[in-house]
Amino acid sequence: MISLTEARRILSDSVNPRPSVPTPLAEARGKVLSDAAVADADYPSGDRSMMDGYVIPADAGPGTFRVVGEIQAGQIPERTLQSGEAMRIYTGALLPEGGGRVVMQEEARRDGETVTFENISERRFVREKGSEARPGDVVLPTGTRLGAAELAILAQIGAVAPRVVRPPMIHHIATGGEIVAPSEVPQPGQIRDTNSTLLAALVAGMGIGSTIAESHRGIDDPAVLAELGNHPCDLLLISGGASVGDYDFGAETLRRLGFTIHFDRINLRPGKPLTFATRDDQAAFVVPGNPVSHFVCFHVAIRLAIERMAGVAPAWDFLHLEVRGGAPMRPDPRETFWPARAFVEDGRLVVTPKRWSTSGDTFSLAGTNALVRMGGELPSDGRVETLLI
Numbered sequence: 001m002i003s004l005t006e007a008r009r010i011l012s013d014s015v016n017p018r019p020s021v022p023t024p025l026a027e028a029r030g031k032v033l034s035d036a037a038v039a040d041a042d043y044p045s046g047d048r049s050m051m052d053g054y055v056i057p058a059d060a061g062p063g064t065f066r067v068v069g070e071i072q073a074g075q076i077p078e079r080t081l082q083s084g085e086a087m088r089i090y091t092g093a094l095l096p097e098g099g100g101r102v103v104m105q106e107e108a109r110r111d112g113e114t115v116t117f118e119n120i121s122e123r124r125f126v127r128e129k130g131s132e133a134r135p136g137d138v139v140l141p142t143g144t145r146l147g148a149a150e151l152a153i154l155a156q157i158g159a160v161a162p163r164v165v166r167p168p169m170i171h172h173i174a175t176g177g178e179i180v181a182p183s184e185v186p187q188p189g190q191i192r193d194t195n196s197t198l199l200a201a202l203v204a205g206m207g208i209g210s211t212i213a214e215s216h217r218g219i220d221d222p223a224v225l226a227e228l229g230n231h232p233c234d235l236l237l238i239s240g241g242a243s244v245g246d247y248d249f250g251a252e253t254l255r256r257l258g259f260t261i262h263f264d265r266i267n268l269r270p271g272k273p274l275t276f277a278t279r280d281d282q283a284a285f286v287v288p289g290n291p292v293s294h295f296v297c298f299h300v301a302i303r304l305a306i307e308r309m310a311g312v313a314p315a316w317d318f319l320h321l322e323v324r325g326g327a328p329m330r331p332d333p334r335e336t337f338w339p340a341r342a343f344v345e346d347g348r349l350v351v352t353p354k355r356w357s358t359s360g361d362t363f364s365l366a367g368t369n370a371l372v373r374m375g376g377e378l379p380s381d382g383r384v385e386t387l388l389i
Helices: 003-016 148-156 196-203 220-227 252-258 292-310
Strands: 021-024 053-056 063-071 087-090 101-104 108-109 116-118 138-140 163-165 171-174 211-220 235-239 260-263 275-279 282-287 316-323 335-344 348-353 371-375 384-388
Touching: 003 260, 003 275, 003 292, 053 063, 053 116, 063 260, 138 148, 138 275, 148 171, 171 196, 171 220, 196 211, 196 235, 196 292, 220 235, 220 252, 235 252, 235 292, 252 260, 282 292, 292 335, 292 371, 335 384, 348 371
Parallel strands: 063 087, 171 211, 171 235, 235 282, 316 348
Antiparallel strands: 021 163, 053 087, 053 101, 063 116, 108 116, 260 275, 275 282, 316 384, 335 348, 335 371, 371 384
């Protein structure tokens, strides 16, 4: 049995990013840039007004000016601005040749064809040509994860099909002849399958554009499991069959498929019999069948493998939070990850442990947005290491 720290090291060393592919902007959110994005032109393309107001020569001072035209955003100025002249200008419009300063509309007194400025701000209120980026400037480096702002930057430079790390294709098998679809009424001895829904939602919630491509349930035959597990994928997840019972066929399935098992026991609660294996550039997990074990194993181990495949920086930062009520936490020699609810109270983030009776208690997960990490003793200061999820 190895520590979770060692298991995460093995995972990091064994799993690599997927190849890069061009992807439309509409599908690129959450993915990671494979190639740096560079500016294709000057940004802004010319000197532009930051305000609605009047443009005057750069060296002009307070006084009265003759208004000789108007420039709207999108228009090309048709004449050069001379000394003693001003033009009405709007936010985003190009400055005319000879114009170097914008006076805000609020500081102007217009009288027919003239405008007077009693005072002129030291600020020019001009976005200078190329002040934000020059041609060839790197605006997003390799490895950037694409959120809304980054997608807007790509749109601005015309990068409508950026190359990104391809999200992993995931295949899932839920073992156990006792499980049936959620839409079915379980007969005596049967239970509804929750793990397929849980894993699909957890993967989708990562926001990397990856989904579980295929899912099968209700199988306890190693030959059938091996046939299903041999479908093309980057990551194979097998729910159940991780223990040592007569009908726990997870590890046997992986061996039949030619996977190398790197570990099959972790000093972890819940999730001790989590199994991890690789075959060439593929990875696989056999996950203990109970839903709370699935939930914890996903956040402490499976998520890391998916992050590595997607080129995403691992989410593994802990906060030291004060406990506010909740269920009493039971210490254990194993490293324990206790489902919890983090929330803001009086301007501070605190955490409440959830009721957790058994690893099969799906209802205890309701509202969980954090995991509390603890060892063999309860903290004396009332503060706990907390992973937000």
